Amino acid sequence: MHASRRAGHAAIRRTLREDDRGDVPGWVLVTLMTAGLVVVIWALAGPALSNLFEQAIARVSGL
Template sequence: MQHHTEADLPDEQLIFDDRGDVPGWVLVTLMTAGLVIALWAVAGPALIGVFESAIARVTAV
């Protein structure tokens, strides 16, 4: 049984090897979405307060 490394493969086979790491990208995407949701849950009310305060200052002038 032969084991091949990337150095053993022809250049054409390396160019067309586009399998990628789909489960890794799915995990990164889900973790990013989870972090955004968690941060929004914690900082959302404070951000809304800052935004409303800024709008009140601009419209009061």
């Protein structure tokens, strides 16, 4: 491999590492927002899903 090609690969790797570090806050925000949505949806739909599950089990078991 030529020296110029190695230097080019090193520059690309360095750029990729720097880009990844800058994107971490975005991923943290996406993760927190997703967790928040899951909590809100679960709070709203939880009782209805629980009731639906209990009805299904009652029908299957014949109680």
